[in-house]
Amino acid sequence: MKNIAIFASGSGSNAETIIRHFEHSEEVKVSLILTNNAEAGVIARGKRLNVPTLVFSRQNFSKSDAVVDLLKNQHIDFVVLAGFLWLVPSNLIKAFPNKIVNIHPALLPKYGGKGMWGHFVHEAVVANKEKESGITIHYVNENYDEGQIIFQASCAVTANDSPEEVAQKVQKLEHEHFPKVVESLLIS
Numbered sequence: 001m002k003n004i005a006i007f008a009s010g011s012g013s014n015a016e017t018i019i020r021h022f023e024h025s026e027e028v029k030v031s032l033i034l035t036n037n038a039e040a041g042v043i044a045r046g047k048r049l050n051v052p053t054l055v056f057s058r059q060n061f062s063k064s065d066a067v068v069d070l071l072k073n074q075h076i077d078f079v080v081l082a083g084f085l086w087l088v089p090s091n092l093i094k095a096f097p098n099k100i101v102n103i104h105p106a107l108l109p110k111y112g113g114k115g116m117w118g119h120f121v122h123e124a125v126v127a128n129k130e131k132e133s134g135i136t137i138h139y140v141n142e143n144y145d146e147g148q149i150i151f152q153a154s155c156a157v158t159a160n161d162s163p164e165e166v167a168q169k170v171q172k173l174e175h176e177h178f179p180k181v182v183e184s185l186l187i188s
Contacts, residue, residue: 012042
């Protein structure tokens with residue numbers, strides 16, 4: 001059995017989609033949700049879906065091995081960032097080499113980097129009159145959104161689309177593809 005930990009900072013819709021995808025799997029289990037936001041919607045989702053959830057501080061995440069030790073003690077094999085906004089520290093990357101993936105709501109390398117998340121990405125896509133947007137699933141390294149790309153999917157953006165409409169199209173792609181890509185990385 002492969003154990004996944006999901007890191008999320010917000011509502012947790014991608015976390016829920018992944019949890020539900022694996023809820024009857026005999027090979028993969030979402031064993032833990034971690035969040036840096038005590039007000040995050042992912043906490044209620046975790047409780048409702050019977051997945052233990054833990055809130056951690058920046059100190060425990062970035063300045064100590066507390067989170068790495070927790071993951072190892074929980075026998076976590078793979079880490080999924082699903083709307084997690086903090087830069088992952090090098091000690092966590094070293095503890096889980098090529099075992100941390102992130103989903104970004106744009107077609108990287110466009111619209112990536114610090115500060116480019118959620119509505120900021122969709123607003124930039126619309127402002128720049130892009131003809132398409134989409135998702136990028138990538139390995140995590142020491143820099144925001146610069147890890148090796150694993151998978152991309154795109155959607156059309158029309159001249160009349162609002163940032164909210166682009167967000168809806170992108171979220172549909174996230175929910176459709178993220179669980180399947182995670183599964184493909186764990187089960188070969």
